[in-house]
Amino acid sequence: MQSRHSSLQRLFAALAQAGRVLTGRQIAGRGLTVFPDDIFLVSYPRSGNTWTRFLLGNLINQSDPVRFSNVESRIPEIYFNRDRFLRQLQRPRMLKSHESFQPEYPRVIYIVRDPRDVAVSFYHHNVKARNISDDYPIASFVPRFIAGEFDRKFGSWRDNVLSWTVLRKDDPGFLLLRYEDMKRDPVVSLTSVVDFLERCSFRKIDSSAAALQRAIELSSAERMRKLEKQDAGLWVLTKGTRSDKPFVRSATAGGWKSQLDRESVAAIESAWGDLMQSLGYELAATTAAADTVSQPGLPS
Amino acid sequence: MPSNIVVRRIRGLINHLGKITDTALDRNPAGRSVTVLPGDVFIVSYPKSGNTWTRFLVGNLIYQDEPITFANVESRLPSLYVHPDRKLRKLPRILKSHDCFDPRYRTVIYIVRDPRDVLVSAYHYAVKLGIVPEDWGVEKFVPALLDGSFESGVLVNPRWGSWHDNVASWLAMKDNRKFLLLRYEDMLVDPERELVKVADFLGLEATPERLARAVRLSSADHMRELEKTQAAEWSLTKNTRPDMAFVRKARAGTWKSELPPQTVADIEAAWGPLMRTLRYELSAAPPERDELPVVLR
Numbered sequence: 001m002q003s004r005h006s007s008l009q010r011l012f013a014a015l016a017q018a019g020r021v022l023t024g025r026q027i028a029g030r031g032l033t034v035f036p037d038d039i040f041l042v043s044y045p046r047s048g049n050t051w052t053r054f055l056l057g058n059l060i061n062q063s064d065p066v067r068f069s070n071v072e073s074r075i076p077e078i079y080f081n082r083d084r085f086l087r088q089l090q091r092p093r094m095l096k097s098h099e100s101f102q103p104e105y106p107r108v109i110y111i112v113r114d115p116r117d118v119a120v121s122f123y124h125h126n127v128k129a130r131n132i133s134d135d136y137p138i139a140s141f142v143p144r145f146i147a148g149e150f151d152r153k154f155g156s157w158r159d160n161v162l163s164w165t166v167l168r169k170d171d172p173g174f175l176l177l178r179y180e181d182m183k184r185d186p187v188v189s190l191t192s193v194v195d196f197l198e199r200c201s202f203r204k205i206d207s208s209a210a211a212l213q214r215a216i217e218l219s220s221a222e223r224m225r226k227l228e229k230q231d232a233g234l235w236v237l238t239k240g241t242r243s244d245k246p247f248v249r250s251a252t253a254g255g256w257k258s259q260l261d262r263e264s265v266a267a268i269e270s271a272w273g274d275l276m277q278s279l280g281y282e283l284a285a286t287t288a289a290a291d292t293v294s295q296p297g298l299p300s
Numbered sequence: 301m302p303s304n305i306v307v308r309r310i311r312g313l314i315n316h317l318g319k320i321t322d323t324a325l326d327r328n329p330a331g332r333s334v335t336v337l338p339g340d341v342f343i344v345s346y347p348k349s350g351n352t353w354t355r356f357l358v359g360n361l362i363y364q365d366e367p368i369t370f371a372n373v374e375s376r377l378p379s380l381y382v383h384p385d386r387k388l389r390k391l392p393r394i395l396k397s398h399d400c401f402d403p404r405y406r407t408v409i410y411i412v413r414d415p416r417d418v419l420v421s422a423y424h425y426a427v428k429l430g431i432v433p434e435d436w437g438v439e440k441f442v443p444a445l446l447d448g449s450f451e452s453g454v455l456v457n458p459r460w461g462s463w464h465d466n467v468a469s470w471l472a473m474k475d476n477r478k479f480l481l482l483r484y485e486d487m488l489v490d491p492e493r494e495l496v497k498v499a500d501f502l503g504l505e506a507t508p509e510r511l512a513r514a515v516r517l518s519s520a521d522h523m524r525e526l527e528k529t530q531a532a533e534w535s536l537t538k539n540t541r542p543d544m545a546f547v548r549k550a551r552a553g554t555w556k557s558e559l560p561p562q563t564v565a566d567i568e569a570a571w572g573p574l575m576r577t578l579r580y581e582l583s584a585a586p587p588e589r590d591e592l593p594v595v596l597r
Binding site for chain 2: 014017018021022030031034100101102104148152153154155156158159160162163166167
């Protein structure tokens with residue numbers, strides 16, 4: 001019975017896929033057509049990618065503020081949009097992705113966030129998405145988060161961050177942003193993005209102090225919360241999720257200190273402490289041995 | 301409108317419809333969109349690095365009933381680029397891949413080969429496939445491959461990356477998964493020793509008799525004999541020039557006589573530090589550059 005059920009499901013999925021392909025509506029995802037002038041906004045989930053999309057979208061086109069209902073045509077993500085739609089966007093395109101290292105992405109802005117905060121945010125996100133129940137303990141969630149169970153194709157936080165930073169750190173087409181730096185001083189972070197986009201010969205952007213300030217205000221957490229209330233039913237990432245839980249949550253750094261128990265923090269730090277420290281995230285456990293990241297080389 | 305243009309347009313349309321139908325009916329090779337199942341084993345390498353030989357070795361160690369041939373290798377250790385996902389689900393799950401790092405692969409045997417020999421081999425294979433212009437020597441082919449201007453679905457795929465991206469991505473991510481690195485050159489020197497590593501890695505029985513049998517049934521001479529009669533049945537040799545062999549020299553260091561000094565210098569300038577990490581001796585002093593990002597020191 002079980003196998004008949006799953007083969008039926010597979011048949012329906014196959015028919016749905018056939019229908020999407022024949023009508024040119026398949027989702028881009030990993031089958032995305034990549035152009036040589038594309039710029040990708042990449043991060044592990046829950047690392048500030050949507051906020052960055054608001055910031056950049058509001059900076060690039062200052063006459064029409066970004067909302068949840070138009071962000072997918074301004075800086076669309078590749079997982080819910082059709083390749084055909086994405087191919088028709090004005091070039092150069094800016095696209096959101098959560099993939100770990102992809103050799104064909106020509107230019108990448110990579111956002112990294114303290115994985116302890118990512119864990120907290122991802123936990124609430126999964127409650128909102130009804131993947132786990134309200135009373136599911138965060139302490140049970142963390143080991144599954146470390147194993148990368150929730151979005152296997154993106155890998156674990158470490159897989160995602162390390163693969164990009166190791167492969168592209170010296171590449172002129174790669175810019176690393178820290179969510180915490182963006183929070184502390186968004187002007188500095190945005191300026192580095194503007195410089196990067198200029199190097200990539202992206203279209204001309206007004207990067208005056210007033211323009212930066214306006215983009216930051218239009219993308220503030222309070223404003224995004226307000227917009228979410230209006231548009232949650234229209235946005236692909238919030239549609240159908242629990243409306244009593246917000247997508248734009250605390251939008252702060254260091255929330256893990258009050259939300260994670262000591263064991264969860266220790267588990268994350270012992271799994272990824274080396275990489276966290278190299279990215280400037282101080283460890284709570286003073287005993288955590290700073291493993292040196294092993295050489296991408298040979299075993300003797 | 302001249303009739304040959306009409307014919308070409310109609311052909312183009314039929315071709316396009318065929319592609320759409322293949323996608324709709326899930327008849328395209330799985331490639332990157334393969335469904336990864338728990339327990340899957342991946343034999344990964346950049347193209348022309350000994351992947352087929354490794355499949356023969358591993359297959360001949362596993363299957364004691366009937367030797368691996370070009371006619372059965374795709375049903376026993378199938379390639380991601382031959383079968384659609386739907387078909388792969390029903391086949392044994394030791395899979396050949398050329399993809400760059402994919403976090404879903406949990407068990408990986410990665411084969412690396414001296415990129416100078418890889419490029420020599422790639423050139424000959426490209427000629428066999430008929431995808432390089434007649435007047436191109438290896439000295440024109442290599443720079444086109446290095447700067448990404450050479451496009452081909454068989455030999456070059458944007459999702460496989462360059463030799464450097466492919467190798468570096470897997471080496472950097474070898475922790476936190478089951479990972480075995482094999483050097484093609486070490487396999488040539490002592491195939492049984494390297495096959496023991498694979499047997500230990502996969503938990504296969506490896507008596508001296510079994511090892512000797514697998515190595516014998518996977519030797520270059522034996523594979524050349526098989527290719528003579530089976531080239532038309534195998535997807536990688538079908539419709540390619542029959543006067544050129546797929547199983548070519550199967551040796552290390554042929555770049556020394558086949559590559560002009562400037563080409564060698566280009567390769568080493570691009571990838572020198574990683575080559576040195578992998579114990580491939582450079583003929584020129586490598587550029588001063590670290591392989592590890594500063595943030596990870």
